[in-house]
Amino acid sequence: MNSLRRVHFILMTCLILLLSGSASAAERPNVLLILVDDLKPALGCYGDPIARTPNIDALAARGMRFERAYCNQAVCAPSRFTLMLGAHSTSTGLYGLGSQLREIVPDAVTLPQYFAQHGGYRTESLGKVFHIGHGNHGDPASFSVPHFHDKVIEYLDPASTQGGKLTREEAYFTNQHLDRIKSLPRGAAFEAPDVADIKYADGRVAAETVKRLQAAHNRRKQEETPFFIVAGFARPHLPFSAPKKYWDLYDPSELPLPENEELPANAPKVAGKRGGEITNYSPVPTERNARFSEDLKRQLIHGYYASTSFVDAQIGKVLDELKRLGLAENTIVVLWGDHGFHLGDLGIWTKHTNYEQANRIPILIAAPGVTQPDSATQQLAESVDLFPTLAELAGLPAPKVPQPLDGVSLVPVLKNPQARVRNHAYHAYPKQKLGRAIRTERYRLVEWKPYRNSNAPAEYELYDYQTDPLETRNLARKQPAVVESLKQILANYPEPLPRNAQPAKKTVQ
Numbered sequence: 001m002n003s004l005r006r007v008h009f010i011l012m013t014c015l016i017l018l019l020s021g022s023a024s025a026a027e028r029p030n031v032l033l034i035l036v037d038d039l040k041p042a043l044g045c046y047g048d049p050i051a052r053t054p055n056i057d058a059l060a061a062r063g064m065r066f067e068r069a070y071c072n073q074a075v076c077a078p079s080r081f082t083l084m085l086g087a088h089s090t091s092t093g094l095y096g097l098g099s100q101l102r103e104i105v106p107d108a109v110t111l112p113q114y115f116a117q118h119g120g121y122r123t124e125s126l127g128k129v130f131h132i133g134h135g136n137h138g139d140p141a142s143f144s145v146p147h148f149h150d151k152v153i154e155y156l157d158p159a160s161t162q163g164g165k166l167t168r169e170e171a172y173f174t175n176q177h178l179d180r181i182k183s184l185p186r187g188a189a190f191e192a193p194d195v196a197d198i199k200y201a202d203g204r205v206a207a208e209t210v211k212r213l214q215a216a217h218n219r220r221k222q223e224e225t226p227f228f229i230v231a232g233f234a235r236p237h238l239p240f241s242a243p244k245k246y247w248d249l250y251d252p253s254e255l256p257l258p259e260n261e262e263l264p265a266n267a268p269k270v271a272g273k274r275g276g277e278i279t280n281y282s283p284v285p286t287e288r289n290a291r292f293s294e295d296l297k298r299q300l301i302h303g304y305y306a307s308t309s310f311v312d313a314q315i316g317k318v319l320d321e322l323k324r325l326g327l328a329e330n331t332i333v334v335l336w337g338d339h340g341f342h343l344g345d346l347g348i349w350t351k352h353t354n355y356e357q358a359n360r361i362p363i364l365i366a367a368p369g370v371t372q373p374d375s376a377t378q379q380l381a382e383s384v385d386l387f388p389t390l391a392e393l394a395g396l397p398a399p400k401v402p403q404p405l406d407g408v409s410l411v412p413v414l415k416n417p418q419a420r421v422r423n424h425a426y427h428a429y430p431k432q433k434l435g436r437a438i439r440t441e442r443y444r445l446v447e448w449k450p451y452r453n454s455n456a457p458a459e460y461e462l463y464d465y466q467t468d469p470l471e472t473r474n475l476a477r478k479q480p481a482v483v484e485s486l487k488q489i490l491a492n493y494p495e496p497l498p499r500n501a502q503p504a505k506k507t508v509q
């Protein structure tokens with residue numbers, strides 16, 4: 001080939017690559033990932049008879065509902081890392097609220113980064129996406145544009161903050177006075193001012209997401225750039241600060257109170273929980289084993305449902321705009337709760353356990369052309385599965401990333417709810433011991449193992465959800481054969497990393 005021909009050949013090759021590259025980006029679906037803080041499946045579409053969640057229900061009616069979806073660690077920051085990395089906390093060592101992603105896994109390629117790198121996506125984030133607070137500042141490297149930040153802990157009623165003082169949880173979430181949190185006053189657990197939605201962060205995040213969708217729509221028309229927008233909502237995370245009209249949707253006397261407030265019989269002490277996060281809010285009693293009055297329980301449960309309805313209305317604004325712009329037909333929409341929530345069941349409030357209510361989450365996926373309307377599956381699913389699932393839905397290569405990838409693609413299930421890609425879900429929680437759990441359709445095994453350099457033996461919990469859906473008794477000693485079979489599954493997982501350890505380098509192909 002002479003030099004002129006060679007130049008011509010190279011130019012033509014570049015042109016073809018350029019054209020095929022831009023053509024594929026132009027054909028890719030957009031992604032709208034909706035993250036909701038502390039949202040359990042207390043939703044109409046999951047059969048909750050109390051919940052008023054018409055907008056989330058409408059999203060479920062457009063796609064697939066995962067009936068058996070689980071987070072990988074029942075607390076904000078680590079759970080969000082598992083989603084964004086596709087990696088279990090036991091694979092990365094990112095167990096803590098203050099764990100720093102880029103210190104522990106500096107070259108990680110997060111889910112949005114992967115879409116930017118391999119699909120030409122413009123990636124944006126709004127509201128609570130990565131956990132910010134407790135020493136964490138988010139992950140700017142994950143997104144194409146600066147994060148739209150707003151509050152998680154928020155009060156409008158001066159009575160909620162002793163007349164405007166900085167409260168404990170506000171300080172945690174704004175990285176202030178982290179060394180003397182307990183010296184600060186407690187804020188209210190709930191408030192119900194008669195205000196417009198926009199007065200709270202979730203109203204502002206919805207309004208900004210609507211604007212971002214409009215801009216993304218124009219950009220898509222002009223530059224053919226697909227978008228990957230992550231909108232994170234703060235409620236129903238405590239405090240249950242929500243406009244009065246959402247509280248008014250519920251009759252407090254009709255709210256369900258916990259049926260069983262005792263810890264499971266024969267369970268190891270390390271597994272249970274009393275006090276904790278909830279005691280940072282007034283008027284919750286601070287004594288570790290205090291019983292809550294029925295009034296208080298009812299107010300807290302009312303607050304959780306009111307906050308969920310408030311968030312539902314904000315999500316509705318975003319989904320309405322997606323539809324109005326004509327983007328719904330070409331946008332994959334995912335709704336995910338970062339973990340579940342105990343509302344007094346087992347006598348536990350909030351999260352931080354390996355029990356069912358703290359770990360079961362909603363996952364809804366509407367993927368145009370793939371999911372059937374109003375479909376549901378019993379396939380067990382985990383947060384880490386969303387990374388490979390979304391990559392496959394968008395036609396990106398199967399992820400090969402520097403961090404361990406623990407998720408499996410759920411696309412076969414999205415196409416056929418009876419298909420099976422995994423036979424259990426895995427989650428973990430670090431307490432005085434590390435608890436790792438295997439949840440099958442029927443059982444949950446939890447292994448509580450001392451951290452390194454301890455000779456104490458592991459302790460086990462086994463629950464049978466067919467005979468004991470409320471987890472009232474640990475059956476580990478009574479059913480050794482079942483324990484043994486579930487231990488075999490657990491044995492296939494890599495040795496868990498200690499907290500904040502560096503994961504082993506993987507060869508990236």
Ligand SMILES: [Ca+2]
Pocket residue numbers: 037038075076237338339
């Ligand atoms: Ca959370």
